[in-house]
Structures are given as C-alpha cells and as structure tokens.
Amino acid sequence: MDEVCPVTVPSIEQEAARDLVRSREDCRGDLMRAWHRLSKLLLRHRIVYYGGNAWTGVHDGWLCRQRLESPAAQLALESDYETVQAVTLRRHRLDVAIAELAADSRYTPIVRRLGCLRGISTLTAFGLAVEIGDWTRFTGASIGPFVGLVPSENSSGQSRHQGPITKTGNSHARRLLVEAAWHHQRPYRIGKTMLDRWQLASPIAQARGDAGNRRLHRQWMKFIARKKRHPVANVAIARELAGWCWSLATLDDVGDLGDRPMTG
Known part of the structure; x- marks a missing residue:
C-alpha cells in the first residue's frame, strides 16, 4: 500500500x-x-x-x-x-x-508565473519547469523532499537527530532554488525588472508572487535575528521557495486567491 x-x-x-x-x-x-x-x-x-x-x-x-x-x-x-x-x-x-x-513553448505559462518571484529569472524559471516537468505530482509539502532540501534524520526510540539536507532527487532544480533563495535576503522593493515580469503574468499570479516575496524576506529577517548561519538559513528559504514555485506552477489563473500551504 x-x-x-x-x-x-x-x-x-x-x-x-x-x-x-x-x-x-x-x-x-x-x-x-x-x-x-x-x-x-x-x-x-x-x-x-x-x-x-x-x-x-x-x-x-x-x-x-x-x-x-x-x-x-x-x-x-x-x-x-x-x-x-x-x-x-x-x-x-x-x-x-x-x-x-x-x-513560445508549452512551458511559457509556467515560466511567466514563476517569474513573479524574486531570483527566478527566465533562465531559472525555464530550468525549473523542464526539470520538474509535471508539477501536479507534488504538493507544497512534497516538492521540498523531491529536490533534496529537507534535513536528513537519524532517530532511535525517543531520540531524534536531524542532520544535513538529504540532497536526493533532482540536483539541477535544487541548485537553481538555492541560488534564487539568496535574492530574498535583500530588502524587498518592486523595481522595473520585477514589474516587467509581472506584466507577462496574470493579476492572480502577480499577487501570489508578491505575497511569496514578502513572506520569504520576512523569513530571512527572522533567521538573521536568531543569528542562524546564512548557508543554513538559505537552504531553509530555498525549501520554502520550492513550495511557492509549486503554488505558482499549479495556479489556476481563473481561480480565487485562497491560501495554499507552501511547505510542510
């Protein structure tokens, strides 16, 4: 089963x-x-x-x-x-x-929606689109494990120990997400580049991308306040970014703006 x-x-x-x-x-x-x-x-x-x-x-x-x-x-x-x-x-x-x-391909709608997130250029969005393929196979919680961005675990009885990320799954998609996550450390400002990308996407995708950008920057600030090591913090941001990418890739442009779970 x-x-x-x-x-x-x-x-x-x-x-x-x-x-x-x-x-x-x-x-x-x-x-x-x-x-x-x-x-x-x-x-x-x-x-x-x-x-x-x-x-x-x-x-x-x-x-x-x-x-x-x-x-x-x-x-x-x-x-x-x-x-x-x-x-x-x-x-x-x-x-x-x-x-x-x-x-101009079957990936164009997904590329344009993913481009609503900071750090996701056309090159990165297209790379994620072709590497992931069918995004509907996943949920906001399962996309992270697929690209190996979840901690490994070695537990026995009442003892639970989490180690480095598993690095299983698609290494190409993982690298793209990790590199994109660094962009969310800087203060979030909607500049010309972002506005140009938003013009290619639907208003619903724009709103979800804006929400994701704000959320990911807030998470970065929390990690910095807790004095989390930046490489460790960035992997956590990349894991959540994967969830936001899934949310946009599977977004119904004619649907509502109801909240979706990003990650587990």
Missing part, C-alpha cells in the same frame, strides 16, 4: 529542453573554470585587477592590455583568454535559445 508512486514519462520535447538546460549548466561550469585558470595565471605573475568587478567590459579591456615578459607565458595568457571568449559566446547562444523557447 502506498509504496508505488506515479511517475511521468518525459516526452521527446521535454527531454530536448532538459538537454538544452543542462548543456547551459555545463557551459556555466566550463566558464567558471576558464575564469579561474586565467585569473590564477595572472596572479602567479603578480598581476591583480583593482578596477572594480571582474569579468565586465572594463575588466575585459584591462585583460587585453596585459603583456607578460616570457613569450611562452604570453602565449598561455592569450590561449586562456581565447578560451574565456569562446565559452562566453557559447553561453550566449544557449541563453538566446532558452529565451526563445521560454517565450
């Missing part, structure tokens, strides 16, 4: 979209490694950038002006720089392809 759980067999279209999202994630990792190699090469030659944020247009101009005394070292520098440029262009092509699919 209750030991067999229903699953959804992904369609060819969903598998293709998932491959695209994961290819972009692999590209992200490749770019970070390329950045690391280039910056550490310069650091070994005692060349440090002090002009502000790295990997911007200004930083790129600074990189182009660097010259090393050894011809071999200069060749290595140029090779690492070309790798950064090539991977950056590859990432851009993938971003464009994902944006086109997110704007």
